[in-house]
Every structure is written in structure tokens, then in C-alpha cells.
Amino acid sequence: MSRKVEESAAAKRLLKYAAFHTTSDEESESSPSTARQFALAEALRDELIALGVSNVRLSEYCYVYGEIPASAGCENAPALGFIAHMDTSPDAPGENVRPRVWEDYDGGDVEIGNGLTLSVRDFPHLKALAGRTLITTDGTTLLGADDKAGAAEIMTLAERVLNENVPHGKICVGFTPDEEVGRGPEHFDVEGFGADFAYTVDGDEENCIEFENFNAAAAKVGFAGKSVHPGTAKNVMVNAALLAMEFDAALPKGQTPADTEGYEGFWHLTDMRGDVSSAELQYIIRDHDAASFDGRVKTLERITADMNARYGEGTVTLSVREQYRNMRERIEPCMHLVENAEAAIAEGGMTPVRKPIRGGTDGARLSFMGLPCPNLGTGGNAFHGPFEHATVEGMDAAVGTLLGIVKRYAAM
Numbered sequence: 001m002s003r004k005v006e007e008s009a010a011a012k013r014l015l016k017y018a019a020f021h022t023t024s025d026e027e028s029e030s031s032p033s034t035a036r037q038f039a040l041a042e043a044l045r046d047e048l049i050a051l052g053v054s055n056v057r058l059s060e061y062c063y064v065y066g067e068i069p070a071s072a073g074c075e076n077a078p079a080l081g082f083i084a085h086m087d088t089s090p091d092a093p094g095e096n097v098r099p100r101v102w103e104d105y106d107g108g109d110v111e112i113g114n115g116l117t118l119s120v121r122d123f124p125h126l127k128a129l130a131g132r133t134l135i136t137t138d139g140t141t142l143l144g145a146d147d148k149a150g151a152a153e154i155m156t157l158a159e160r161v162l163n164e165n166v167p168h169g170k171i172c173v174g175f176t177p178d179e180e181v182g183r184g185p186e187h188f189d190v191e192g193f194g195a196d197f198a199y200t201v202d203g204d205e206e207n208c209i210e211f212e213n214f215n216a217a218a219a220k221v222g223f224a225g226k227s228v229h230p231g232t233a234k235n236v237m238v239n240a241a242l243l244a245m246e247f248d249a250a251l252p253k254g255q256t257p258a259d260t261e262g263y264e265g266f267w268h269l270t271d272m273r274g275d276v277s278s279a280e281l282q283y284i285i286r287d288h289d290a291a292s293f294d295g296r297v298k299t300l301e302r303i304t305a306d307m308n309a310r311y312g313e314g315t316v317t318l319s320v321r322e323q324y325r326n327m328r329e330r331i332e333p334c335m336h337l338v339e340n341a342e343a344a345i346a347e348g349g350m351t352p353v354r355k356p357i358r359g360g361t362d363g364a365r366l367s368f369m370g371l372p373c374p375n376l377g378t379g380g381n382a383f384h385g386p387f388e389h390a391t392v393e394g395m396d397a398a399v400g401t402l403l404g405i406v407k408r409y410a411a412m
Contacts, residue, residue, distance in 0.1 A: 002101040002392075004133035009159065010395040011135065013152035015099055017043075018144040023094035024087035024181045031187055032062040032087070032177035040086045044175050047155060052162050053173065061187035062086075064175040067194060068161055070168060074410045077169025081198030081371065082157060082402060083362060084150030085179030089384040092142040099143060105134040105391075114139030118387050125205075125381065133392040143388040145380035149395055150201035151175055153378060157402040166403060167410040170194065176362055182216070182323045184362035190371050197337055199405070200363035203377035206394040206401070207350035209341045211331040211374040213357035213364045214265070214286040215293035216323040219300055221247060221283070224315050227276040238311065240279040244272065247316065248281060250303045263288045263356055265296060288326055288356055324360045327374070330367035337374050344404025348397055376401060 005011045020040040025033040032038070044064050048056045053066040064086075070077060088094040100112060107130025110118040116139040120126045137143045154173055161168050172195040176184045179202070203210055225240030251267055260266045265287025272281050283300075287293035297320055304318040331337065342352035357364075363373035379394020 002103050002133060004103055004392045005101055005135075008392045008396050010149070010152045010156040010399050011133075011392040013155055014135070014145060014149050014390065014395065017148040017151055018097045018099055021095040022087045022144070023090050024178045025090060026181040031183070033181055033183065034087070037062050037086055037177045041175065041177070044086070044151065044155070048158065048173065051155075051159050053158055059187065059189070062177040063188060064173075065189070065193060066158070066173040068158060068168065068171040068173070070170045071165075071410070074167055074169045077410050077412055078196040079170035079172060079194055080406065080409055081172040081174060081193055081195030081373070082154045083174040083176060083198055083200045083366070083373070084154050084202060085147045085176045085184050085362060086151060087177050087180050088142060088144045088146065088148075089180040091384040092386060093140065094142055094144060097141045097144055098138045100136050100138055102134040102136065105132055106130055110134070110136060112136045112139045112386070114386070116386055118389065123382060123387070129391055132394070134389060135391065136389045137386050139386050142383070142385055143380075143390065145378065145388055145390040146383035147179065147202045147378070149378040149380045149390050149398075153201055153395060153398045153402060156399050157406070160399070160403060161406065166406060168406045169410050171406065172198070174198075179362050182218075182360070185365040185369060188362070188366065188369070190366065190369050193371070195371060197334060198363070198366065198371050198373040199337070199341070200361045200366075200373055200375045201378055201398065201402070202361045202363070203357075203375050204381045204383070205353065206377045206379040206397040207345050208353045208355050208377040209338055209345070209374060210355055210357045211338055212288060212328045213324070213326055213360050214288055215290055215325050216360050217285045217293075217297060217320050218323060219283040219285060219318065219320045221281045221300070221304070222317040223247070223274065223279040224317075225277050225279070237276070238315070239276050241274040241276060243307065243311070243316065244274055244279040244281050247303055247307065250306075251299070261358075265289070265292055267296060285320075286358070290326065324364040325368060327364040327367040330372055331374055334372040337372060340405055340408045341374070341376060341401065344401045344408060347404050348400045350397065
């Protein structure tokens with residue numbers, strides 16, 4: 001094992017947790033969506049118990065909880081929660097993950113394996129990682145730093161608080177399933193968790209804090225065609241696959257994920273299938289602004305109505321499922337969460353960066369469930385694919401931020 005990894009409790013834990021196959025499944029109706037997530041949940045439960053964390057429990061729905069009681073003199077400090085998710089994205093293979101470690105990385109292109117190059121052209125931030133210890137995939141799977149890096153950092157926080165006599169209020173630890181399929185908080189026990197405020201540790205750069213996220217929904221659009229022999233099809237055939245192409249072409253141009261950044265929203269075609277008889281398109285809809293988000297949904301409804309008017313009612317069907325809303329409105333009354341995190345980041349020698357989440361985290365839904373919960377960076381990047389990577393130094397800095405937050409609230 002790399003010397004730098006050996007010296008980093010968080011990085012060692014990431015490599016250990018990465019070996020667990022925890023890919024979630026959007027099509028599954030069970031909770032958790034995949035039973036394999038229990039293997040990591042059980043390992044995390046056992047590790048918390050071994051560290052001396054109190055009231056450790058694993059729920060029937062694959063949620064792991066634990067508590068560290070407040071130290072003497074800090075009993076009146078706010079109870080803080082730290083939360084990470086155990087599942088990995090179904091967007092890329094998550095089984096047989098074989099991380100690669102690059103000590104004294106030079107900030108240039110890296111041939112990670114499987115014919116893939118982690119390139120500065122595609123990921124310009126790599127230049128700033130020169131001199132660090134880089135952890136990548138071998139090109140065949142994702143790494144799982146999203147969010148096993150967060151889990152490793154929270155576990156390391158617990159270890160250090162317990163072993164180093166760090167002054168602290170009550171600390172609540174939570175590990176969740178199914179974040180990647182938008183169902184992480186579905187069975188989260190907010191009351192039993194016992195925190196007044198919380199942070200998800202599920203971001204990228206270690207100096208970032210995020211308290212704004214997309215409003216989000218998933219849409220399915222169905223197309224009913226009429227299949228007849230092409231030789232006698234004139235004025236009879238209705239090709240469902242062509243209807244699907246027409247629907248997508250009716251969306252405003254230049255508003256896909258590949259065209260947008262920052263606060264800009266999008267429609268994202270994630271899946272398509274079909275033939276002459278029937279077809280289906282699946283989209284995710286994202287926008288930070290609530291009015292713009294509602295407008296995007298109305299655009300899908302308008303295209304549906306227009307096509308049904310041309311081809312007959314019922315030719316096109318639309319169903320929209322809301323996933324989460326922008327957490328900003330629930331964080332703004334508790335901006336001490338952001339300010340204290342920024343102070344802890346600065347104390348670690350970094351420049352704090354506020355950035356919008358171009359996605360969502362468990363914290364978005366938890367904030368609307370009564371647990372204000374901004375998101376902190378983990379030191380990882382390029383999630384959901386074979387170019388995913390993290391650095392040992394970034395992970396250690398993230399642990400330092402968590403410790404700094406704990407100390408600041410203990411002093412309140």
C-alpha cells in the first residue's frame with residue numbers, strides 16, 4: 001500500500017469501502033433498492049461499535065445510525081449530524097473496483113487503464129493536484145468516492161473525536177442507502193437520529209460548501225403507435241419511434257447538461273426505447289429557480305398536448321414524479337451552518353467556495369423533513385464514471401474541516 005495512503009485513516013477506509021459492491025437500482029421497488037448494500041452497512045455498523053460509538057443500530061431499510069454523547073461542559077451545544085450515503089451510481093459498473101494510487105502525482109495526464117486517459121484537457125483542475133497522492137479507478141469501474149469518501153471521513157471524524165479528547169457537543173452519525181436513485185431519505189428516522197442540524201459529506205472539492213441545489217423531477221413519456229405492413233402503411237401507420245424523436249426535437253435547443261453550467265437548468269434524456277408499436281423516453285428535469293423549473297414541466301405538458309391534438313388523444317402520455325426541491329429556503333434561516341463551515345475550511349488553510357449543486361443530495365430532502373442539512377466537499381471529483389478520482393490530501397483536509405466544525409459548535 002502507498003505510504004501516503006497508509007498514513008491517512010480516511011484514505012485507507014475509502015479503499016476498504018470501495019471493495020463493497022453497493023450499486024443501487026432505480027427500477028427496483030424494494031428498500032433498499034439492492035440487498036447488496038447491507039454488506040457495507042453491516043461493516044460500518046460493526047466499525048462504529050468497535051470505535052466506541054453509542055446507540056449504534058442498523059434499520060430494516062439499511063440505515064446505519066450512531067451517537068457520540070457530548071463531552072463534559074458541552075452538553076448544551078447544538079447536536080450535529082454528519083451523513084453520507086453507501087450506494088454508488090448505476091451509471092457505471094460498481095463491482096470489482098480496483099483503485100490505483102499515484103504518489104507524487106505531477107498534475108498531468110494519467111493512463112489509468114482500459115485504454116482510458118484521465119486528461120487535463122477534460123479535467124483542468126488536475127493541474128492543481130500536482131504533488132498530491134491521487135487515487136483513480138483502473139478504467140473499468142467507477143471508484144465509489146461518491147460517497148464512500150464521505151463515509152470514510154465521517155468514520156475518521158468519529159475515531160478522532162473519541163481518541164483525541166476533542167471537545168464536542170452531541171454528534172450523530174448516519175449512513176444511508178439509495179441516494180443515487182433519489183430515495184436516500186425515504187426511511188430516514190429524523191427524530192431518532194437526534195440532531196438539531198446536520199451536514200451531508202457528499203460534495204467534490206474539499207473547500208466547497210453547497211446549500212443550493214436543483215429542483216428536480218423525473219418524467220416518462222409514452223408513445224402509442226400503430227404497426228401495419230409498410231407496403232400498405234400510407235395514412236394508416238403511426239410510428240411510435242418517430243413520434244418519440246419528434247417529441248425530443250420539440251424541446252428548446254441548447255438546454256441539455258452538455259450545454260449548461262452553474263445555475264442553468266436542463267432537460268436530460270436519460271433513456272429511450274421503442275419500435276413502431278410503442279416507445280418511451282425518460283428525462284430528468286432540473287432547475288435551481290422554482291418558477292423556471294415549473295416552466296420546464298409545463299413545456300413537456302404543452303408538447304404532449306400539441307402532439308395529441310395532431311395524432312389523437314392518448315397517442316402521447318406524460319407522467320412526472322417530483323424528486324426534491326432546492327434546499328436554500330430551509331438553510332437561509334440557519335446560515336450559521338454555512339458560516340461555521342466556511343470558518344473551519346479557512347482554518348484549514350483553504351479558501352472556502354460556495355457553489356450550487358448541479359444535482360441533489362440527501363440533505364435537500366432532509367432539509368424539508370425538518371433537518372437543515374447543507375453539503376460539504378470530500379476531496380473527490382468526476383463522479384459516476386471511470387474517471388472518478390480523489391486525493392489523499394483532499395480527504396484529510398475534509399476530515400480537518402469536520403473536526404473544525406465540531407469544535408466551533410462545542411464552543412457556542
